[in-house]
Amino acid sequence: MTLQRPESIDAALALLAEGGGTILAGGTDVYPALRDATPPECMIDVTGIEGLRDISLRDGIWRLGAATTWTDIVRAELPQLFTGLKLAAREVGSVQIQNTGTLAGNICNASPAADGVPTLMALDTQVEIMGPEGRRAVMLQDFIKGPRAVDLGAGEMITALLIPDRAGxxxxxxxxxxxxxxxxxxxxxxxxxxxxxxxxxxxxxxxxxxxxxxxxxxxxxxxxxxxxxxxxxxxxxxxxxxxxxxxxxxxxxxxxxxxxxxxxxxxxxxxxxxxxxxx
Missing domain, CATH: 3.30.390.50 (CO dehydrogenase flavoprotein, C-terminal domain)
Structure with missing residues (x-):
């Protein structure tokens, strides 16, 4: 197994296009899921990609980078709209897990009991995806297809979660x-x-x-x-x-x-x- 650390989304997508690669961010779901199985040919560590951990508001849309951790959410200055997400962030495993586990990882794991999913769903979250065909966005309730099943095709990766800014x-x-x-x-x-x-x-x-x-x-x-x-x-x-x-x-x-x-x-x-x- 090789470990790659691309510095841009384009570089990460190029590595995915080669086949056999697995996206790695916090690793809190990826590594336990391996158990005794054969590891992937290539781990693609995306934590070094600029902007993938940013939280920003632009044109009425909050953008939470895919590699944003639960601790980032707890510490961020966000409006009352996000109080539920902050409360859920404190429930995701231990503090150590919150420090490394990411928003995108939580939804990609697609566990029926994933703490982050209901809060993100109540926020009308869209999942921003980049892949060989370019950018697309899908509502979270459509992205998760079932237990451990998501709408993520070959060569695609999540880049951000998009949440409309509104009162509430x-x-x-x-x-x-x-x-x-x-x-x-x-x-x-x-x-x-x-x-x-x-x-x-x-x-x-x-x-x-x-x-x-x-x-x-x-x-x-x-x-x-x-x-x-x-x-x-x-x-x-x-x-x-x-x-x-x-x-x-x-x-x-x-x-x-x-x-x-x-x-x-x-x-x-x-x-x-x-x-x-x-x-």
Whole structure:
């Protein structure tokens, strides 16, 4: 196995075009996935590429470089829209994992319990991809096709995550068997815009309760015009067709079915709280 450290996206794409290469950034998913298997012919370390770890706002779009780490997110000065993402960042493994693991790596791993996916989905994130055919962008919910399956073709790599800048406050809650260093039983992210205590826009995502995290679109529509007191009733009555939890060593399907609605209600309430309380 060889290790290459390209200094530009074009150089990285050229290496990918040769075949047999694997993109390496944080390595927190790549190396454990190898186990005893034969390593790839070439590891392509993209952490030296300029701009791939930048966070910037331009023309109403936040651009988070693909190699941005979870610690970068925690430390970045971002608006309340990103409060949920910051909270999720603190839940990704240990501090050591947060220091090296990247946003792009988390979504490429495509685990049903990936902590970053629901929060990024609630932010209407697009995945920017570069490859032999040039640049393309795809919504995150379309990029993740299933467990460990993503819309990334041969010779392609993620270069950034693109998030529209808008009013609203984010929130994130995770249910596990203990507070930290645990795989989720269920998790919920919300972005809520409220005016005088009344919801004017809502985005709700649920993770670890289906093969792929999903947006609760029917609930989002029902929440518009509601105040905090009405939230619990609307959540309990909501049709959540994508909520298809399994029974595993962490929890039963029936427990997840019940628990997730409570979690959704609490997350929405958190996103409606004053910023100094929610953050």
């Amino acid at each position: 406050q984010g929130a994130f809650l995770k249910l596990g068997s203990r507070r930290y260093l645990v795989i989720s039983i269920a998790m919920v992210s919300a972005v809520i815009k409220s005016d005088d205590g009344v919801i004017s826009r809502a985005a709700i995502s649920v993770g670890a309760c289906s093969p792929v995290a999903f947006r609760a679109t029917a609930l989002e529509e029902a929440l518009v015009g509601a105040d905090a007191a009405a939230v619990a009733g609307l959540v309990q009555a909501a049709d959540l067709p994508d909520l298809t939890p399994i029974t595993d060593v962490r929890a039963s399907a029936s427990y997840r079915q019940d628990a997730v609605r409570t979690l959704v209600t609490r997350t929405i309430h958190q996103a409606m709280e004053p910023p100094h309380v929610a953050g």
